Amino acid sequence: MADEKKLTGRDEDYSAWYNEVVLRGELADYSPVRGCMVIRPYGYRLWELMRDQLDRRFRETGHQNAYFPLFIPQSFLSREAEHVEGFAKEMAIVTHTRLKAGPDGGLVPDPESRLEEPLVVRPTSETIIYEMFAKWVQSYRDLPLLINQWANVVRWEMRTRLFLRTTEFLWQEGHTAHATHQEAEEESRRMLGVYREFMEEWMGMPVVTGRKSPSETFPGADHTYACEAMMQDNRALQAGTSHHLGQNFSRQFNLKFATESGAEEYAYNTSWGTSTRMVGGLVMTHSDDAGLVIPPRLAPIQVVIVPIARKDDEWQTVLEKALSVAAALPGVRTHVDDRRNLTPGAKFYEWEIRGVPFRIEVGPKDIEKQQLVLARRVVADGEARKEFLPEAEVLNSLPARLEDFQEWLLMRARERRESNSYRGVTSYDEFRQIIEGPGGFVYTGWCGGSSCEERVKEETRATIRVIPDEEFRSVETPKGCVVCGQPATAEVVWARSY
Amino acid sequence: MADEKKLTGRDEDYSAWYNEVVLRGELADYSPVRGCMVIRPYGYRLWELMRDQLDRRFRETGHQNAYFPLFIPQSFLSREAEHVEGFAKEMAIVTHTRLKAGPDGGLVPDPESRLEEPLVVRPTSETIIYEMFAKWVQSYRDLPLLINQWANVVRWEMRTRLFLRTTEFLWQEGHTAHATHQEAEEESRRMLGVYREFMEEWMGMPVVTGRKSPSETFPGADHTYACEAMMQDNRALQAGTSHHLGQNFSRQFNLKFATESGAEEYAYNTSWGTSTRMVGGLVMTHSDDAGLVIPPRLAPIQVVIVPIARKDDEWQTVLEKALSVAAALPGVRTHVDDRRNLTPGAKFYEWEIRGVPFRIEVGPKDIEKQQLVLARRVVADGEARKEFLPEAEVLNSLPARLEDFQEWLLMRARERRESNSYRGVTSYDEFRQIIEGPGGFVYTGWCGGSSCEERVKEETRATIRVIPDEEFRSVETPKGCVVCGQPATAEVVWARSY
Numbered sequence: 002m003a004d005e006k007k008l009t010g011r012d013e014d015y016s017a018w019y020n021e022v023v024l025r026g027e028l029a030d031y032s033p034v035r036g037c038m039v040i041r042p043y044g045y046r047l048w049e050l051m052r053d054q055l056d057r058r059f060r061e062t063g064h065q066n067a068y069f070p071l072f073i074p075q076s077f078l079s080r081e082a083e084h085v086e087g088f089a090k091e092m093a094i095v096t097h098t099r100l101k102a103g104p105d106g107g108l109v110p111d112p113e114s115r116l117e118e119p120l121v122v123r124p125t126s127e128t129i130i131y132e133m134f135a136k137w138v139q140s141y142r143d144l145p146l147l148i149n150q151w152a153n154v155v156r157w158e159m160r161t162r163l164f165l166r167t168t169e170f171l172w173q174e175g176h177t178a179h180a181t182h183q184e185a186e187e188e189s190r191r192m193l194g195v196y197r198e199f200m201e202e203w204m205g206m207p208v209v210t211g212r213k214s215p216s217e218t219f220p221g222a223d224h225t226y227a228c229e230a231m232m233q234d235n236r237a238l239q240a241g242t243s244h245h246l247g248q249n250f251s252r253q254f255n256l257k258f259a260t261e262s263g264a265e266e267y268a269y270n271t272s273w274g275t276s277t278r279m280v281g282g283l284v285m286t287h288s289d290d291a292g293l294v295i296p297p298r299l300a301p302i303q304v305v306i307v308p309i310a311r312k313d314d315e316w317q318t319v320l321e322k323a324l325s326v327a328a329a330l331p332g333v334r335t336h337v338d339d340r341r342n343l344t345p346g347a348k349f350y351e352w353e354i355r356g357v358p359f360r361i362e363v364g365p366k367d368i369e370k371q372q373l374v375l376a377r378r379v380v381a382d383g384e385a386r387k388e389f390l391p392e393a394e395v396l397n398s399l400p401a402r403l404e405d406f407q408e409w410l411l412m413r414a415r416e417r418r419e420s421n422s423y424r425g426v427t428s429y430d431e432f433r434q435i436i437e438g439p440g441g442f443v444y445t446g447w448c449g450g451s452s453c454e455e456r457v458k459e460e461t462r463a464t465i466r467v468i469p470d471e472e473f474r475s476v477e478t479p480k481g482c483v484v485c486g487q488p489a490t491a492e493v494v495w496a497r498s499y
Numbered sequence: 500m501a502d503e504k505k506l507t508g509r510d511e512d513y514s515a516w517y518n519e520v521v522l523r524g525e526l527a528d529y530s531p532v533r534g535c536m537v538i539r540p541y542g543y544r545l546w547e548l549m550r551d552q553l554d555r556r557f558r559e560t561g562h563q564n565a566y567f568p569l570f571i572p573q574s575f576l577s578r579e580a581e582h583v584e585g586f587a588k589e590m591a592i593v594t595h596t597r598l599k600a601g602p603d604g605g606l607v608p609d610p611e612s613r614l615e616e617p618l619v620v621r622p623t624s625e626t627i628i629y630e631m632f633a634k635w636v637q638s639y640r641d642l643p644l645l646i647n648q649w650a651n652v653v654r655w656e657m658r659t660r661l662f663l664r665t666t667e668f669l670w671q672e673g674h675t676a677h678a679t680h681q682e683a684e685e686e687s688r689r690m691l692g693v694y695r696e697f698m699e700e701w702m703g704m705p706v707v708t709g710r711k712s713p714s715e716t717f718p719g720a721d722h723t724y725a726c727e728a729m730m731q732d733n734r735a736l737q738a739g740t741s742h743h744l745g746q747n748f749s750r751q752f753n754l755k756f757a758t759e760s761g762a763e764e765y766a767y768n769t770s771w772g773t774s775t776r777m778v779g780g781l782v783m784t785h786s787d788d789a790g791l792v793i794p795p796r797l798a799p800i801q802v803v804i805v806p807i808a809r810k811d812d813e814w815q816t817v818l819e820k821a822l823s824v825a826a827a828l829p830g831v832r833t834h835v836d837d838r839r840n841l842t843p844g845a846k847f848y849e850w851e852i853r854g855v856p857f858r859i860e861v862g863p864k865d866i867e868k869q870q871l872v873l874a875r876r877v878v879a880d881g882e883a884r885k886e887f888l889p890e891a892e893v894l895n896s897l898p899a900r901l902e903d904f905q906e907w908l909l910m911r912a913r914e915r916r917e918s919n920s921y922r923g924v925t926s927y928d929e930f931r932q933i934i935e936g937p938g939g940f941v942y943t944g945w946c947g948g949s950s951c952e953e954r955v956k957e958e959t960r961a962t963i964r965v966i967p968d969e970e971f972r973s974v975e976t977p978k979g980c981v982v983c984g985q986p987a988t989a990e991v992v993w994a995r996s997y
Binding site for chain 2: 069096155
């Protein structure tokens with residue numbers, strides 16, 4: 002049933018707006034388990050459409066799916082020193098394996114079922130996967146080994162946000178083993194490219210790609226690449242990462258192979274991941290004060306068809322017309338809203354909140370005139386929301402209109418990002434004014450020192466999002482560090498982030 | 500690399516045979532976590548093909564996928580009294596949420612992170628799902644609510660077997676809410692039918708369907724329906740269950756709805772599930788002493804093409820031919836085995852272990868004669884394993900041959916089951932001789948008393964698998980209970996089971 006209470010506006014309270022859009026768009030709901038959410042059918046279908054696309058790309062690049070245990074022995078996490086430093090803190094720890102009746106009639110963990118070595122619910126699977134790789138890889142002929150896993154992972158987060166940061170989340174983690182450093186490097190770059198292409202072409206979410214600074218690198222990785230998107234509050238969202246792990250894990254898990262000449266070498270690993278967090282990024286890239294806006298390629302419903310009858314005896318006619326319109330759009334994900342207990346206005350309102358790209362209205366007058374009313378979820382300033390068009394034209398042009406809308410959303414997001422990106426900033430004062438004022442992506446020189454990075458973080462809560470890839474760099478390479486003024490070793494992108 | 504050690508035979512040691520077939524067929528591997536397995540890419544692909552088929556059927560019958568938390572508050576499990584009795588015993592219990600450095604340098608659960616209320620890793624999700632349903636359902640207009648979840652679940656099993664019984668396993672669990680008892684009953688029967696159709700038409704695994712006796716009913720259900728398949732050691736495997744939960748859970752979780760007349764009523768629920776256990780059933784239905792046999796519709800590779808060259812200068816020609824044969828079979832899942840470091844014999848052996856339905860060999864002589872060598876993984880007694888056929892005939896007939904093989908496997912499995920099923924058994928001595936001898940499905944009368952059921956279980960380890968649906972019942976309804984001789988209230992199927 003539509004709840005016609007207006008959503009909080011983005012300008013009013015951005016964070017409240019986001020939660021309302023997710024909840025009232027029926028993407029997700031809070032659960033009785035702290036920090037865990039329920040992904041509702043509409044949100045899960047969106048995730049499935051995203052997953053299927055990524056999965057297709059993983060296969061096309063030679064990867065195979067597999068499944069590894071949910072639990073990791075506690076001792077595994079201690080093996081890779083940096084890894085444990087980064088991850089060993091907040092996790093779900095299984096210590097018992099049986100409940101029994103307690104003194105007050107309730108249930109308690111049975112002390113006799115206490116595990117000798119506790120198990121950790123995987124926060125990520127590097128350790129257990131490379132342990133298995135070591136068993137499967139003998140010679141260079143077994144390489145490269147290209148595996149992906151779709152799974153749930155758990156990180157005991159203190160502050161959670163629907164999709165953006167939840168204790169349990171769904172993700173994919175790619176894990177590969179290669180004979181040479183160069184092959185692993187190519188792989189980590191290739192998968193970053195797969196992510197970028199998916200995010201831009203399917204999510205309509207433009208990203209800046211590049212390398213993380215050492216302090217933001219994945220624990221246990223030689224270096225980390227990332228896709229950074231800009232949300233509508235001008236904060237950055239890290240939407241996907243790809244790590245070159247070097248030989249760090251292969252040494253700890255004894256992942257060796259016989260080379261063609263018979264020598265023994267440690268393999269080179271990569272890992273890369275994206276998660277349900279992307280759904281939050283999608284929401285915050287396109288949605289507006291009327292609710293969700295979902296790009297057509299990922300929309301569970303691309304076109305909703307609403308039959309409109311003033312009188313009861315018109316209902317059957319308009320409903321049949323609505324069904325025949327849906328049937329005439331075989332490649333399009335349509336939905337006919339045949340509920341009789343809601344007004345057309347309430348339906349329009351509901352489908353706008355749910356971000357359906359196009360709405361078709363059909364009433365008795367439209368049938369008479371052989372026309373349909375077509376409304377796009379968002380249009381450019383000055384364009385009409387509603388068009389009255391000949392039926393044939395709507396049917397013929399809808400696939401192209403869906404593609405046009407898809408492209409327009411990407412373009413709009415890119416323009417918004419660029420108009421909130423700042424280049425050529427050399428003064429630290431100016432830098433702070435931007436970060437602490439409107440926010441956005443600030444491109445500056447950086448000396449490479451962690452103390453400058455630390456100072457910025459403490460004073461402004463901004464971090465280096467990436468050392469951007471070549472195509473994102475400024476035409477004029479910055480000469481000095483924006484913080485200390487010493488010679489810059491790289492241009493970097495700063496922003497506050499999720 | 501092919502390991503040419505012969506498999507243990509089924510007659511020699513059935514259990515060892517099964518493990519070897521799974522491991523050497525590369526479906527799964529043991530993991531370092533007790534009771535948990537790794538599903539390898541070949542096994543996971545098989546599972547994906549199964550999942551996609553079931554998922555399609557769930558959608559066609561109006562269900563939507565969603566995702567609920569991995570963790571369940573311990574108190575939830577105490578609410579439904581029978582449910583907790585059946586499930587509260589062996590589960591993974593999360594008690595802490597942080598690791599810290601211990602006295603000996605390793606990691607220990609941080610006592611300060613102890614949870615006030617422990618969380619249980621879901622053994623099944625009725626409790627948390629019906630808690631959410633109660634939030635979403637207000638009126639009869641919100642019903643039926645038809646949800647499915649694909650997820651991992653954990654039951655702390657003492658004795659585990661690859662796929663058949665593992666601590667963690669993958670499954671789907673359907674959960675629905677209905678306005679009337681009759682609708683829920685129809686739903687639970689409908690989904691049993693979906694399972695049966697999938698198992699027979701896709702897995703080639705015939706099943707006997709029916710209702711469970713009270714002692715074998717799901718904890719918290721009014722009654723349970725099941726699909727029971729016969730394995731090659733004549734034991735039964737329960738491959739899918741569908742439960743009518745009545746109002747048991749809706750009362751505990753306050754899942755009420757306003758009826759059309761404005762009254763308040765508790766909803767009726769069903770739940771139904773199948774799991775990776777089906778993979779074990781598939782293996783034990785069709786495989787033989789040479790390894791896996793996978794029915795074509797679910798085979799990750801349906802046809803393997805092996806180019807054969809005696810001399811190095813022939814290699815390019817036969818390889819190109821193999822690739823062109825693969826390209827000429829666009830609707831078929833083919834694989835060209837282009838490894839140069841293995842003999843054709845070693846390749847044949849390996850693909851037989853992995854259960855690929857058809858093998859095509861192509862050598863220089865075959866190219867000359869415009870023929871191909873076609874070998875089917877299993878043939879009927881007296882039929883030739885290998886055929887030398889004109890290339891065009893192979894290409895044209897392969898899709899039909901795959902379907903024929905699919906049907907033949909089902910027919911063979913059905914014949915095997917029927918020749919190991921016994922009807923008209925009225926003497927308890929004879930009954931024991933069958934169960935304790937060859938084993939199989941024994942159809943007898945039963946008085947309906949749990950003491951007779953208990954006695955059989957204690958004395959023979961057999962249980963009532965189902966009170967069979969009408970089409971499976973004997974022509975002559977048994978008159979007396981096979982145990983006590985009292986009048987029979989139903990015909991039942993007994994067997995030892997997995």
